[in-house]
Amino acid sequence: MATKSLKARHDELALNNKQLEILNGGPFKEGELPYFKDKLDEIGQFPLRPKKLEILQINVGYMCNQVCEHCHVDAGPDRKEIMTKETMKLCLEVIKNTGAHTLDLTGGAPEMNPNFRWFVEEASKAGIKDFIVRSNLTIIRANKKYYDLPEFFKKHKIHVISSMPHYTRGKTDKQRGDGVFDTSIRALQDLNAIGYGMPNSTLQLDLVYNPSGAFLPGDQGAMERDFKKALKDDFDIHFHQLFAITNLPIARFLDYLIASGNYEDYMYSLVEAYNPAAVKNVMCTNTISISWDGWLYDCDFNQMLGLKVNSSVKHIKDYNEDILNDRDIIVSQHCYGCTAGAGSSCQGNVI
Amino acid sequence: MADSYYDPADLRKFGKISEWSEELGTKFFDYYGKVFEEGALSAREKSLIALAVSHVVKCPYCIDSYTKDGLEKGITKEEMMEAVHVGAAIEGGATLVHGVQMMNKYNKLSM
Ligand code: SF4
Numbered sequence: 001m002a003t004k005s006l007k008a009r010h011d012e013l014a015l016n017n018k019q020l021e022i023l024n025g026g027p028f029k030e031g032e033l034p035y036f037k038d039k040l041d042e043i044g045q046f047p048l049r050p051k052k053l054e055i056l057q058i059n060v061g062y063m064c065n066q067v068c069e070h071c072h073v074d075a076g077p078d079r080k081e082i083m084t085k086e087t088m089k090l091c092l093e094v095i096k097n098t099g100a101h102t103l104d105l106t107g108g109a110p111e112m113n114p115n116f117r118w119f120v121e122e123a124s125k126a127g128i129k130d131f132i133v134r135s136n137l138t139i140i141r142a143n144k145k146y147y148d149l150p151e152f153f154k155k156h157k158i159h160v161i162s163s164m165p166h167y168t169r170g171k172t173d174k175q176r177g178d179g180v181f182d183t184s185i186r187a188l189q190d191l192n193a194i195g196y197g198m199p200n201s202t203l204q205l206d207l208v209y210n211p212s213g214a215f216l217p218g219d220q221g222a223m224e225r226d227f228k229k230a231l232k233d234d235f236d237i238h239f240h241q242l243f244a245i246t247n248l249p250i251a252r253f254l255d256y257l258i259a260s261g262n263y264e265d266y267m268y269s270l271v272e273a274y275n276p277a278a279v280k281n282v283m284c285t286n287t288i289s290i291s292w293d294g295w296l297y298d299c300d301f302n303q304m305l306g307l308k309v310n311s312s313v314k315h316i317k318d319y320n321e322d323i324l325n326d327r328d329i330i331v332s333q334h335c336y337g338c339t340a341g342a343g344s345s346c347q348g349n350v351i
Numbered sequence: 352m353a354d355s356y357y358d359p360a361d362l363r364k365f366g367k368i369s370e371w372s373e374e375l376g377t378k379f380f381d382y383y384g385k386v387f388e389e390g391a392l393s394a395r396e397k398s399l400i401a402l403a404v405s406h407v408v409k410c411p412y413c414i415d416s417y418t419k420d421g422l423e424k425g426i427t428k429e430e431m432m433e434a435v436h437v438g439a440a441i442e443g444g445a446t447l448v449h450g451v452q453m454m455n456k457y458n459k460l461s462m
């Protein structure tokens with residue numbers, strides 16, 4: 001179990017270039033596996049182009065109360081990158097004027113940004129249809145000052161999406177840290193108690209499942225059935241949907257793959273599971289990802305690899321949706337993670 | 352080149368068996384794919400059966416595959432180990448039940 005971010009450990013994998021070197025090398029460089037762009041080329045989809053913008057994903061900081069083993073953000077308590085109020089104000093301007101219907105706040109633990117509540121209050125006035133906060137659940141129970149978060153979410157009709165690696169304690173704690181399972185269960189009970197996730201409730205509570213290791217997620221529907229049954233039987237917990245998300249070989253998950261000797265096999269599994277039908281719905285085709293310091297990316301993964309959008313508009317201060325939408329999306333071998341099997345996005349399967 | 356008879360990397364080449372007999376290879380993989388589809392038994396149950404059988408037939412490739420498949424399906428390690436014990440019990444029982452044949456033969460030959 002990691003206790004520090006790669007960055008705090010001065011690990012070379014904290015460097016974007018090092019990660020990209022690995023993703024472009026090994027079996028790809030040796031010609032044993034095809035480059036992702038060549039697979040897109042085969043189906044006439046290279047360069048990959050965006051469709052209409054639907055989702056604005058804003059990463060309000062890399063600080064987190066957890067240090068999960070698989071974190072592609074390399075988040076943790078030692079990460080100090082936090083979006084300032086000035087940058088948030090620029091985001092608010094964009095939120096007011098965008099054609100996107102979904103706002104997706106992520107981190108780290110977004111709630112740890114000192115201006116988080118102010119930002120949510122202001123952003124919710126903009127009339128966005130689906131306002132998502134990605135909460136890691138334990139933050140709700142981490143400290144008294146967060147105990148009222150469920151009420152705060154309810155007041156602003158926030159759609160809460162939370163990570164829950166497994167319905168058993170052992171698997172969850174191994175991936176996310178000792179005690180995370182029990183705290184997550186209490187947080188889910190708190191959310192249920194005020195109506196979140198209950199059948200027929202409009203207070204939307206969805207869970208995210210990431211495999212706890214070097215394997216791909218199984219069938220999302222079957223996993224959802226298993227999760228619903230186990231959480232209901234064992235803890236009387238309800239939630240709406242389960243999103244199965246493939247772990248992308250970035251940051252700490254990449255570190256884990258290499259350290260455990262699984263990197264090559266994992267890349268083979270991703271390439272083998274490549275599904276051309278998933279390409280047209282990958283997240284980057286309808287999303288813009290904004291980093292804590294206001295730079296624009298095709299997705300959260302490209303953000304973590306430092307791959308800024310290939311456009312003359314690169315920063316929120318120059319935001320222009322029309323110019324931005326006329327760009328080629330930057331892809332690399334990590335993109336196989338989004339097109340494996342039924343595909344994977346921040347909202348689970350894409351087909 | 353692997354320095355043992357079994358090379359884990361060979362599992363990735365399983366599909367290549369069709370290259371030397373396309374018709375039979377294709378028929379096998381079609382059948383295989385169909386068997387593991389959700390049916391009267393769930394894909395989860397089939398995965399556990401496959402894991403138990405992998406141990407009984409002692410195929411390291413299948414053990415690797417169905418351990419991974421079990422993980423993908425969210426099957427716990429306790430469930431996996433119970434499945435292996437079911438396989439072992441049947442295998443042990445199958446050996447032992449032949450003891451009856453031995454006893455019959457012994458008794459027939461003995462005065
Ligand atoms: S996976 Fe989420 S909860 Fe875990 S360290 Fe990363 S940002 Fe924090």
Ligand code: SF4
Nearest residue numbers: 282284299301335338
């Ligand atoms: S990682 Fe996924 S979402 Fe990001 S650019 Fe690649 S395919 Fe698109």
